[in-house]
Amino acid sequence: MSTALSIHDLAIALPAGADRAFAVRNISFDLQEREILCVVGESGSGKSMTANALMGLLPDLVHVTEGAAVFEGRDLFSLPDSARRALRGDRIGMIFQEPMSALNPLMRIGDQIAEVYEAHNRFTPAERKERALSLIGEVGLPDPEKIIRAYPFQLSGGQRQRAMIAMALALDPAILIADEPTTALDVTTQAQILELIKTIQQRHGMAVMFITHDFGVVAEIADRVIVMRYGDIVEQGSAAQVLEAPQHDYTRALLAAIPSDSVPEPHPVTTAPVLEVRDLRKTYVTSGGLFKPTRSVTAIDGVSFTVARGEVLGIVGESGSGKSTVGRAIVRLVEPDSGQILLDGEDMNALTPQQLRHARRRVQMIFQDPYASLNPRKKILSAISEGPITQGVPVAEAHARARELLDTVGLEASAAERFPHEFSGGQRQRIGIARALAMDPDLIIADEAVSALDVSIQAQVLELLRDLQQRLGLSLLFITHDLRVAAQLCDRIAVMQRGKLVEIGPVSDVFLTPKAEYTRNLLAAVPGADWGNRAATAS
Amino acid sequence: MSDFMTRFARNRGALLGLLILICVVLLAVFAPLLFPDSPWKMVQRPFLPPLAVEGMPLGTDTLGRNVAAGLVYGARVSLIVGLVSTAVALLIGIPLGALAGFYGGWIDEGAMRFTEFFQTIPSFALAIVLVAILEPHLTSITLAIAIVSWPPVARLVRAEVLSLRRREFVDAARLAGLSNMRILFGHILPNAMSPIIVMASLMVATAILLESSLSFLGLGDPNIMSWGYMIGAARTVIRTAWWLSFIPGVAILLTVLALNLIGEGLNDALNPRLARKGR
Amino acid sequence: MTLLAAILARAAKAAITLLMIVILNFFLIHAAPGDPAAVMAGENGAADQIYIDQLRAQFGLDQPLYVQFYKYVGGVLQLDLGYSYRQQMPVLDLILDRLPATLLLTMTAFGMSLLLGVVFGLAAAARVGRWSDSAITGMALLFYATPLYWVALMAVLLFSVQLNWLPAFGYESVGAGYTGLAMVLDRLRHLALPALTLGLFFMAVYLRMTRSSVLEVSQMDFVKTARAKGLSEGIIRRRHILRNALLPVVTLAGLQAGQLVGGAVLTETVFAWPGIGRLMFDSLTARDYNTLLGVFLVSAAMVILFNILTDIVYRLIDPRIAAGGAA
Amino acid sequence: QDAGGRLDIVVQPEPPSLMLGLVSNGPTQLVAGDIYESLLRYDTDLNPQPSLAKSWEISEGGLTYTFHLRDGVKWHDGAPFTAADVVFSADVFLRKTHARLRVSLEHVDSITAPDDLTVVFQLKEPFGPFIGVFEAGTMPMVPEHIYKDTDFANNPANNTPIGTGPFKFDKWEKGSYIHLVKNEDYYLDGQPYLDEIYYRVIPDAAARAVAFENGDVNVLPGGSIENWDVARLIKMDNVCSTGKGWEYFAPHALAWLNNREGPTSHKEFRQALMYAIDREFVKDVIWNGYGTVATGPISSRTKFYSDDVNHYDYNPDKARALLKQMGYDGTPVRILPLPYGETWKRWGEAMKQNLEEVGVSVDMVASDVAGWNQKLGDWDYDIAFTYMYQYGDPALGVARNYLASNIAKGSPWNNVEGYANPELDAKWAAAAIEPDVAKRQTLYDEIQSEIVEDVPVAWLLEIEFPTIYRCDVKDLVTTAIGVNDGARDAWIEK
Numbered sequence A: 001m002s003t004a005l006s007i008h009d010l011a012i013a014l015p016a017g018a019d020r021a022f023a024v025r026n027i028s029f030d031l032q033e034r035e036i037l038c039v040v041g042e043s044g045s046g047k048s049m050t051a052n053a054l055m056g057l058l059p060d061l062v063h064v065t066e067g068a069a070v071f072e073g074r075d076l077f078s079l080p081d082s083a084r085r086a087l088r089g090d091r092i093g094m095i096f097q098e099p100m101s102a103l104n105p106l107m108r109i110g111d112q113i114a115e116v117y118e119a120h121n122r123f124t125p126a127e128r129k130e131r132a133l134s135l136i137g138e139v140g141l142p143d144p145e146k147i148i149r150a151y152p153f154q155l156s157g158g159q160r161q162r163a164m165i166a167m168a169l170a171l172d173p174a175i176l177i178a179d180e181p182t183t184a185l186d187v188t189t190q191a192q193i194l195e196l197i198k199t200i201q202q203r204h205g206m207a208v209m210f211i212t213h214d215f216g217v218v219a220e221i222a223d224r225v226i227v228m229r230y231g232d233i234v235e236q237g238s239a240a241q242v243l244e245a246p247q248h249d250y251t252r253a254l255l256a257a258i259p260s261d262s263v264p265e266p267h268p269v270t271t272a273p274v275l276e277v278r279d280l281r282k283t284y285v286t287s288g289g290l291f292k293p294t295r296s297v298t299a300i301d302g303v304s305f306t307v308a309r310g311e312v313l314g315i316v317g318e319s320g321s322g323k324s325t326v327g328r329a330i331v332r333l334v335e336p337d338s339g340q341i342l343l344d345g346e347d348m349n350a351l352t353p354q355q356l357r358h359a360r361r362r363v364q365m366i367f368q369d370p371y372a373s374l375n376p377r378k379k380i381l382s383a384i385s386e387g388p389i390t391q392g393v394p395v396a397e398a399h400a401r402a403r404e405l406l407d408t409v410g411l412e413a414s415a416a417e418r419f420p421h422e423f424s425g426g427q428r429q430r431i432g433i434a435r436a437l438a439m440d441p442d443l444i445i446a447d448e449a450v451s452a453l454d455v456s457i458q459a460q461v462l463e464l465l466r467d468l469q470q471r472l473g474l475s476l477l478f479i480t481h482d483l484r485v486a487a488q489l490c491d492r493i494a495v496m497q498r499g500k501l502v503e504i505g506p507v508s509d510v511f512l513t514p515k516a517e518y519t520r521n522l523l524a525a526v527p528g529a530d531w532g533n534r535a536a537t538a539s
Numbered sequence B: 001m002s003d004f005m006t007r008f009a010r011n012r013g014a015l016l017g018l019l020i021l022i023c024v025v026l027l028a029v030f031a032p033l034l035f036p037d038s039p040w041k042m043v044q045r046p047f048l049p050p051l052a053v054e055g056m057p058l059g060t061d062t063l064g065r066n067v068a069a070g071l072v073y074g075a076r077v078s079l080i081v082g083l084v085s086t087a088v089a090l091l092i093g094i095p096l097g098a099l100a101g102f103y104g105g106w107i108d109e110g111a112m113r114f115t116e117f118f119q120t121i122p123s124f125a126l127a128i129v130l131v132a133i134l135e136p137h138l139t140s141i142t143l144a145i146a147i148v149s150w151p152p153v154a155r156l157v158r159a160e161v162l163s164l165r166r167r168e169f170v171d172a173a174r175l176a177g178l179s180n181m182r183i184l185f186g187h188i189l190p191n192a193m194s195p196i197i198v199m200a201s202l203m204v205a206t207a208i209l210l211e212s213s214l215s216f217l218g219l220g221d222p223n224i225m226s227w228g229y230m231i232g233a234a235r236t237v238i239r240t241a242w243w244l245s246f247i248p249g250v251a252i253l254l255t256v257l258a259l260n261l262i263g264e265g266l267n268d269a270l271n272p273r274l275a276r277k278g279r
Numbered sequence C: 001m002t003l004l005a006a007i008l009a010r011a012a013k014a015a016i017t018l019l020m021i022v023i024l025n026f027f028l029i030h031a032a033p034g035d036p037a038a039v040m041a042g043e044n045g046a047a048d049q050i051y052i053d054q055l056r057a058q059f060g061l062d063q064p065l066y067v068q069f070y071k072y073v074g075g076v077l078q079l080d081l082g083y084s085y086r087q088q089m090p091v092l093d094l095i096l097d098r099l100p101a102t103l104l105l106t107m108t109a110f111g112m113s114l115l116l117g118v119v120f121g122l123a124a125a126a127r128v129g130r131w132s133d134s135a136i137t138g139m140a141l142l143f144y145a146t147p148l149y150w151v152a153l154m155a156v157l158l159f160s161v162q163l164n165w166l167p168a169f170g171y172e173s174v175g176a177g178y179t180g181l182a183m184v185l186d187r188l189r190h191l192a193l194p195a196l197t198l199g200l201f202f203m204a205v206y207l208r209m210t211r212s213s214v215l216e217v218s219q220m221d222f223v224k225t226a227r228a229k230g231l232s233e234g235i236i237r238r239r240h241i242l243r244n245a246l247l248p249v250v251t252l253a254g255l256q257a258g259q260l261v262g263g264a265v266l267t268e269t270v271f272a273w274p275g276i277g278r279l280m281f282d283s284l285t286a287r288d289y290n291t292l293l294g295v296f297l298v299s300a301a302m303v304i305l306f307n308i309l310t311d312i313v314y315r316l317i318d319p320r321i322a323a324g325g326a327a
Numbered sequence D: 001q002d003a004g005g006r007l008d009i010v011v012q013p014e015p016p017s018l019m020l021g022l023v024s025n026g027p028t029q030l031v032a033g034d035i036y037e038s039l040l041r042y043d044t045d046l047n048p049q050p051s052l053a054k055s056w057e058i059s060e061g062g063l064t065y066t067f068h069l070r071d072g073v074k075w076h077d078g079a080p081f082t083a084a085d086v087v088f089s090a091d092v093f094l095r096k097t098h099a100r101l102r103v104s105l106e107h108v109d110s111i112t113a114p115d116d117l118t119v120v121f122q123l124k125e126p127f128g129p130f131i132g133v134f135e136a137g138t139m140p141m142v143p144e145h146i147y148k149d150t151d152f153a154n155n156p157a158n159n160t161p162i163g164t165g166p167f168k169f170d171k172w173e174k175g176s177y178i179h180l181v182k183n184e185d186y187y188l189d190g191q192p193y194l195d196e197i198y199y200r201v202i203p204d205a206a207a208r209a210v211a212f213e214n215g216d217v218n219v220l221p222g223g224s225i226e227n228w229d230v231a232r233l234i235k236m237d238n239v240c241s242t243g244k245g246w247e248y249f250a251p252h253a254l255a256w257l258n259n260r261e262g263p264t265s266h267k268e269f270r271q272a273l274m275y276a277i278d279r280e281f282v283k284d285v286i287w288n289g290y291g292t293v294a295t296g297p298i299s300s301r302t303k304f305y306s307d308d309v310n311h312y313d314y315n316p317d318k319a320r321a322l323l324k325q326m327g328y329d330g331t332p333v334r335i336l337p338l339p340y341g342e343t344w345k346r347w348g349e350a351m352k353q354n355l356e357e358v359g360v361s362v363d364m365v366a367s368d369v370a371g372w373n374q375k376l377g378d379w380d381y382d383i384a385f386t387y388m389y390q391y392g393d394p395a396l397g398v399a400r401n402y403l404a405s406n407i408a409k410g411s412p413w414n415n416v417e418g419y420a421n422p423e424l425d426a427k428w429a430a431a432a433i434e435p436d437v438a439k440r441q442t443l444y445d446e447i448q449s450e451i452v453e454d455v456p457v458a459w460l461l462e463i464e465f466p467t468i469y470r471c472d473v474k475d476l477v478t479t480a481i482g483v484n485d486g487a488r489d490a491w492i493e494k
Ligand SMILES: Nc1ncnc2c1ncn2[C@@H]1O[C@H](COP(=O)(O)OP(=O)(O)OP(=O)(O)O)[C@@H](O)[C@H]1O
Pocket: A014, A015, A018, A019, A020, A023, A041, A042, A043, A044, A045, A046, A047, A048, A049, A050, A059, A062, A213
């Protein structure tokens, strides 16, 4: 195997006012021909910057200040702009994270693919179309004739990502750089895309630099791995080496933080249910106005389950399966069409708005996006104590309790006087938890409460949740699309598909002896499933 | 806050605008000290060019009135009309847009039809008719300008509220048991303030232009000296004394320019995401 | 949803809006002090009660307001906008007489401002941060902040009076009897100053909007994708950035084009342009109710028409809207 | 006289109609004066001259007016003009439509046509001013064959006016211009000299001045541009001007003073006002020196003027003394300027300043033409500017503003101020029907000296509206109504 791309002493300077002076500094690595090199690391560690530097697509004011990247005998960084442009798309292709925004919304898919040929003056227009068509077939998009004339908004996320890959492959590049190409996709789609990249890499013999923060993905596809942190490469080596015998502390910490698939022992549920959901249904009807056709989506289709006191029930399922809608219907942020929601035997749906405002105390929610769920203009203290005060708790008492809770979730007392933007993602999520706890609820609904966080922070928050749940005897409805996370925290798991509850049962049953076909697919799609299991048994 | 100040201060244009505006405000506030006599008083020979006679730095107009005094007193009118009409427009537009965006449904439909209705009539024409009907007076002019300028506010606020009300912190507030009004006015609107403030600064500028246009057409309040009046009155002598229309024109230009610069500065400072792009 | 259905839906709504405008304006305008008979009598230099009563009877102003209203609305529904007291001819004819001049002026100004605004906006965005960008945006800001009528006065002073390059007013050389190309040139010369003054402000608006929109779109991921394909900057700018960046400009322009038709009062006054803006102002001072109402109705209809046109253009540019789906 | 050529005349505002029998406002008269004619014209000394009547006799005692019409006169549509048209016009048409003529026709017993070319007006009583009503704007001849037994106001022919005048209506581009062409069948040989006339509508005063400078128009009728531009334009090369052509109208600027209520109801206040205002300043600065400060109700250009009255010269001290004597308590007075352009606005402002200097507080009221009319008609004002035409004789154009019988709401042209003086009323009435000129003069002298003492209105200025034209335009203004009498005699020097 020879080297496709060799990077020496790369340094990328950030503009004044950025959180550090260099995005990456002094990094050197090689990309071998026909290998998949995974670059992992936490958010902000400089992965994207490195990739962009190689493509010559650094944002304004961000510059390569040092180093060389030798590709086909030439240093990319010292090439003139025109020569670099000639390489882009031709010898080096790239795909990005967000399939929606990475495609021009106003151009047909076919034209966007054909454009690559045009940029490099290959073929006649008719041939370009021909090739675009066959590429679309190659990346596994159905009905190429139709897709070629479709606009991006008419495609699903996975399909768009396939179209992106088709573009990157158009001229058979020697190197493909993929910057988190599956992060925005749900598990099943992610599995398909990873599969596609693997096959294509093999078929075309490309070198792939694959950026991700998910060790599951690494385990799935990587030949070699580079681990980055704060702009440095802390470890590199073959996939097996890094995953199974990590050298650096940071890598070890990262790996340890990954929820393992080791299935907890089932606790028999003994207590009375705190929440009972009976035959819940919800159909979203988007009325288009006077003459527009109405569009209706059945988000919940006859769902029933119970949550016992002190129990953690997980709801899993792929994107759009109706998980959030269930959670929101329980707290009546969404009005269900029919069905009953009994909280300690009291029907939530029968309450007047006035009563509802009081009843809400008992069920609280932790939101997916910790930043969006905090009013940017309110200090943390008032964010936490506002609810209790509204429910009639004296101000001083509410404040005191809020400070106490901040301590409980592991934040220092000074946090009370700060604004949300002055915290990190994990800290914000803790604030969200404190806020939910402030209301002394019986049940907390956590909707994707950890998905937005980096693995290490994710682990901390999960730890906290488990601790609180056990200490305070809370019930938890834990909504997630990440099966590993669910397995770690939950007592029982409910699997949803297209609004229906397809399976519910203790974690071990669902994971080890799934009954529904869908559950099996879901489990199979988890990236690095084998490795995860191995790791779990090894430790 | 200090963060905001530093970001604002980084924008040189905005600082310049602020400087000009402060000058205008100071002149307006201290007009009676600078020129104790009424700006209508005929004090010298007519048609004196600027700097021709001491004490008349900008010369005299068709009746021998001090142009400098007129300019300074005119600043008061422009500022008052600009600020008050903007305030009134905000008072109409914000609640309407907020309720429409928050409640949706028929309230939204009704409010937006109403807004659309006002936007369908060309606004300058409507302002002219309103002033003519109410008879030109400082209050009627201000009111007319407010009436034609609130619809964009309502639309902006509605759009902001629409996007904010889907934000999770609003759900959080709801779960905390807050009433709709408290959610709307305590949580949603404060977060919509930045674009509203930016828009308001530009509305003041537009209102000043509108007032001067109305005045120019002879629909100004005849009891108060305004820049539009000065231009309108000097138009007939533009051939013999061009500076009489030029000077107040420049005054309007500078003030409106200043407000625009401030508006852009605010936009950049209140919206750092955009600020970085602008550069 | 098909284009046709969308247009029909819009038209139905528009009709309701227009009817509301008619009703509101009717009462608004009749609330103004003074009545047309008195104005006409006044102009005649001498009048007695008999004369005024005759005029009132002739115009139907002697009837109770609700009867006048009923008659007027009834007429409007049959496309009869009534009779102009002041101009002594049917309002519809009067407006149709004047509308072409207004359309010529406003559409020229509009087209010019849109074109120049977009071109300069693009130029500024391409040079963002450099002095030429500052120069262009500074110029735009200047136009944006200048009172329109004042520009008009200064333009006349400079181009007509001092330099004698362009006619100062009117829309043709009266009685020159030009035909063919000479006529077109003559019209263009007359059009130059008013269209320019009217257009400058809007040019500034579109310029600023284009610039910021281009800058915003330039940051979008698909532009990066285009770069990753190896496309040249020129193609990226034209094919990817421009089209996306124009969407908000189109929306704004559509809103304004309609407003322009009825809003060119100042320009038409200063340049003696025989359009409906001036007609409106003259009718207002003469309390020529029917004409005033007619002008309002027609300009409102123009606003609506342009909004519908904008929708159509939008649909042509943006496939997402055409499909009726969410953006 | 050179034949041919074209005249471009400014008309402002655009006339509502050209049917002079229905509409008699300034712009209509200006344009329609070329189309319609009357029996007589008046020279600049107000002496009657032949027009459609080639000669006339007034009987002893002044009761019978006999007019001999010109032979061979044709309407623009080719129909012959006869005495029947005259009878129809005066007795039927104008009696119905023409407010000002109607007042004069009160004195007329009968109008008859003994033959096709003779018309006889039989009066009830002697009425000295009667010989002055045969002017085109006052008694335009309208074609009987078109209007007889029709609804005059709605006759479609109103849009294509048909008269006997030297020019025919050709085209009206609304908002832009009116085009008249030479009447080839005109009864005067070789006349008119001009081929065509364009009346140009240019709404902005400054633009009108530019139009004249650029040569787009060659005639600016009096009052069509602001005074400051008059001063500037007449200094230019090849520009001529004349103050003549306004003798018949003798526009007299005055301020209505509300005699019914408020400070202006006090005679001392009104006198104080006369002393407080600086009319010479206004004449010099605002009117650029044109015009004459008025001394009383009758213009010095009108018959029966008398100078033997109290002259109110600018004297603020006297004004202050009078105000003190009256016990003026600072009640603000409202000034309603004439909404006819910047000159009048400036005048209002100047008066406001003058009054404030003597301690009167003033509110300016803004309004447009309609609002102004309404406020005057409703007597809702304290001081209001206007100017009145005198029509050559105090009985026609002056008395109407001071007679108690003329106090009626709704019109801005009668006794708007609400002045009632029975003694003077009797004298005005006597003077109107007094056949002896010397006795009339005496009566009017008395009236003038008494009324000036009372100051029912503030007389301001005998306005002069110079007509400005290019010097190659000849014989443009030959009569007492100037350009309004049409361009019959005008020609352009080649
Ligand atoms: N346009 C920019 N201007 C200034 N600094 C930037 C810019 N984009 C990124 N940075 C900074 O550069 C550093 C590296 O960012 P980079 O995008 O490479 O991280 P990453 O490893 O890709 O993270 P993620 O997983 O979140 O995508 C970070 O500190 C970030 O704040």
